[in-house]
Amino acid sequence: MRSHYCGQLNETLVDQEVTLCGWVHRRRDHGGVIFLDMRDREGVAQVVVDPDTPEAFANADKARSEYVLRIKGRVRLRPEGTQNPDKSTGMIEVLAKNVEVLNTAATPPFQLDEHGKVGEEVRLKYRYIDLRRPEMIERLRLRSRITHSVRAYLEGEGFLDIETPILTRATPEGARDYLVPSRTHAGHFFALPQSPQLFKQLLMVSGFDRYYQIAKCFRDEDLRADRQPEFTQIDLEASFVDEDDIMAITEKMVRQLFNEVLDVALPEFPRMPFSEAMQRFGSDKPDLRIPLELVDVDDLMKGVDFKVFSGPANADDGRVAALKVSGGAKLSRKEIDDYTKFVGIYGAKGLAWIKVNDRSAGLEGLQSPIVKFMESVIEELLDRVGAQDGDIVFFGADKTKVVNEALGALRVKLGEDLNLYTQAWAPLWVVDFPMFEREDNGRLSALHHPFTAPSCTPEELKADPAKALSRAYDMVLNGTELGGGSIRIHDQAMQRVVFEVLGINEEEANEKFGFLLDALQFGAPPHGGLAFGLDRLVMLMTGGRTIRDVIAFPKTQSAADLMTDAPGEVSAEQLKELNIRLRQKATEQQ
């Protein structure tokens, strides 16, 4: 139907006849001449319709915003003074000979260039209109280029694209499962995969050696910032590899991707043990663009006459840490109050601070509600954090977990608010994760997932599981975890020990993962892999603010689709077929 996309037109086509198909972006009536800005996914072109072509003119006159038109005409240079060299189509226009209305359009719920005036809810309800915005088109186009580049790279490295089932059994990745009732097996349910983890390991047992998949994963997680119940992973697994191999393959992939798609040469990927990341940055995904670090001061605070500090300093599970911000003494009272509220989100009970106005003036030169309690250690403290005139030092004192989370988040927020970034891209690998973490109920749970290999023997693991490290690795970029993976357990005995430590008894292990345990005894090769969160990767690469910006049809924070109104009720008949009786009518639950 068309000869060119609107956005493809330029001066090289002057005097040529073209046929365009697209949407009316804007229509202006200029004293007897109608200007139509015609839009398609490649851009906008200006079309001029004058009364010399009465039929075309009449149709153009009828056209309204978002009507679908087909236009035949000749490309010509715009008259001097009306040219716009900043736009790719800005030097030319199309003089229409023929205007055909392919379809009309109701008045859209929002004008594309006024999308900011309506809430995200309206944009999600009419997502197909929101997706007409050039910004959205650009993001999805980049997403497509990203998956193309990744596929090309992995295929080149000998990885095979193999699909794994969506209707399956639970795969433990730490979230709740989405369940699908079975009609043919009354009372039984499929689980949607939280990841293809078990299947990709089974493919290694089969000997496929190198697998990848751009895979949909489903996790029914509690409302947390910027998560989607269904999301996409670039998932891969390989046999006869160690952690260096997987890290090298995937680092090269990401490096090449940034090069091809953004023309960015990523810097070195340093490797940092988990413990160091927590110590220095309070996070296992540190944003290394920000030059702020947490500094331990427990030893100094043990003896101070200030319980808020001395308590955690003397407790086994406590931590007192300082965070110095160069030039931060200029922060106002109000700003400090706001930061205090901010750390409260992470459980911190307050935010102590010292402003260093004039170090040479001793205590007089310091401004702080707490300095009177720590006169004896103040000099050493300021030396340790390297405080100079004009700086502010913040403190966190609480359980280690709270201090890490609160100061870790504060560090990122200060970096953003004060624009402290020292570089555009800061990648790294975080390695040497603990195998397990202790939950509030005292039980151990797998930090990664229970198929991750420990870096010790089964005996050592059994003897002191809380100390064991794993052969897991995370790739982090600008404070975002891009992906994570591990070398897996390929030995049935080791797998059983891990289940034992996790309190999964033999019966339960066989019930849930018997097929994996079986497979491990039929010649499982050493193997390992990694999965990248595609949505987050695309978000970082396109500068989107949330992953909803880079997913064509995302769900809301409460896991609903406003456009299709999913999840929806189903008929009594369907429920009966599935052997399901609802305890309460859904409407009564609300």
Ligand code: ASP
């Ligand atoms: N299946 C893991 C995840 O989704 C990734 C991996 O270990 O390869 O986090």
